[in-house]
Amino acid sequence: MSAVAEEVLLARAYLMRVAEPPAPRLGHLVRLLGAVEAAERLRSGVDLGPHVGAEVGSRRELDRAADDLAAVRALGGRLVVPEDDDWPLAAMVGFDAAEGSGEWAAPLGLWVRGPVPLAGQVTAARRGVAMVGSRAATGYGKWVARDWAASFADHGLAVVSGAALGIDGEAHRGCLAAGGTTVAVLACGVERAYPAAHGRLLEEIAARGLVVSEYPVGAVPARHRFLVRNRIIAALATGTLLVEAGARSGAARTASAARALGRPVLVVPGPVTSAMSVGNHVLARDGWSTVVGSVAHVLADLGPVGGDTGEAADGPPRPTTPFDGLSTAAVRVHGALRTHTPQGPGVLARDSGVPPRAVDAALEELLAAGLVDGDGSRGWRAA
């Protein structure tokens, strides 16, 4: 599937091992220079300034890229990178807008196991639901997770979750039981049975859906990695559904990521007498989230799936153009692009009148919309 040059994969694999995600400054450097050039500079030891330096720390000496690629391939897996057709570009829209905060940086690549293309999971025509919640879920929460996941699968929606005990596991299982596609995003290497009780479940997901991680084979789960991982769960779904969570739960972090990415956050209500619904009811009051009392509510809030415009549709789909939702800067930069001759950011800034510091963000928007072709080293042209 991948037609990406091996040197790009090796460069990305090196960079992903060097920087602990999220690494917004390194990501910016990679978008400016391209992955190969950025990796080359890092390996060479040149000073890349304090910001990138802080992200890569003392690890720049550590080049296990070839081993990491070999390890994932030995498992039948692959590394999916932004240069790849299988990169879930539509899923990554929003990371650049949210990136100012640092914590919502896009991943440099994703290690993947499973027979399903990654890119097709979140598109205009295809919807997915991130289902999240507590490990210590109640019978009520687990029942809702499993039952609704099965219904989502029946309606053609993928279910994205984190493979944890409790809500996550029930969501994956409900989706699989209904023959649906489910995506597990891990906070460790894609080969790892974590939690141990979910070893068989993870193997089934890898066989029929997707197991995804920012972390290379062999990486161990760590507390902060669960939180960082949650932004990928939110990104790979059209909207995030909080099934059941107590007052303090990492699931709230996934909802924050969904909000930062501009995606719907949906909340399953529960009894006010249940401590495990306290997180839901607090989230339901934040002004961004919507309460969903049924699967039909979720379908309505996420919009129609492919041709399925029945129960889910709130009205006729609006006609769209490729420029819908683009910033003014992006539209202006697009107007300055040429069809055959790639141009550098300096020329684009001059010809578009967009300030040089805003050209990168505009190019990322255009990339995400499929309206530009190229990279930081070759220059950019209209797609």
Place this chain on the structure above:
Amino acid sequence: MSAVAEEVLLARAYLMRVAEPPAPRLGHLVRLLGAVEAAERLRSGVDLGPHVGAEVGSRRELDRAADDLAAVRALGGRLVVPEDDDWPLAAMVGFDAAEGSGEWAAPLGLWVRGPVPLAGQVTAARRGVAMVGSRAATGYGKWVARDWAASFADHGLAVVSGAALGIDGEAHRGCLAAGGTTVAVLACGVERAYPAAHGRLLEEIAARGLVVSEYPVGAVPARHRFLVRNRIIAALATGTLLVEAGARSGAARTASAARALGRPVLVVPGPVTSAMSVGNHVLARDGWSTVVGSVAHVLADLGPVGGDTGEAADGPPRPTTPFDGLSTAAVRVHGALRTHTPQGPGVLARDSGVPPRAVDAALEELLAAGLVDGDGSRGWRAA
């Protein structure tokens, strides 16, 4: 307590028996002419146009005002009218704005039993909660109604409800058990034990709180009166809390009234597996309502009670002026009022530049804000 002239009470009692509520056109006539003059014209049989005519139907011959007043006084009760200091003016704010729709007309008066002043129930300094829900409530809904009502009483909030079986009864009981003030708004005469199973509960409310109705002693409950009555429940509380309701419930009507009056609508979530919470979750999605997961959420959403700015406060109270929240028309009409000489609506329209048809609504706003004194027959002056 009442210093209202007996002729005004007799006029209002007559009008309340003649027109089936809501009677927006008759209410308008009464505000224009004053109650005594309006009653006189109705009794005299002059043509009052098709609109008022439709509201009074064939009942204008029926003058039982003296009997109705005697009957409520025999019960230790009274008729509270807009000319009375005990009229809950602050509670009625919003009816004039909502009146365009006809169904949200203010009552012409309220028949009342109980030792508590009516006017003090809804003011800037005192909060009340309307607690509503289904008669066929579950154990969960009943528990929340009783437990939260007791907490509201502990926090100094009055509990307003409709004395029905299910949620209503539990709300009244929980409030009484905690020594709080509770108000029952009936769809029949204030003497009536309806439902029969709540006869003792209603006597207790009449002894310690308030039993209130638009309908004279002897009036029987009727299906449409329950719905019409619900707007009074919403009006007599700072906000309306839907405790538990199925897909079709009159409680949703009370929430609609609260919304039409510009009051907060709060929704208790429940299990998505419960048919008796379906109405709650639909309401929670309407964009006006707020989900409340705890008594603290309700206190925060209703704002601080009197001096109790602890748990309930969301921030320091904003400084207010008497003109806060008034329409531009009302502020302009206020500017045209004189302090000593009452003026008619025509003069006020000319001096304020507000169109004559908008002067009445402006005067009602000013009345509700305590900024104007007078009535339709004497004319108006600055309070």
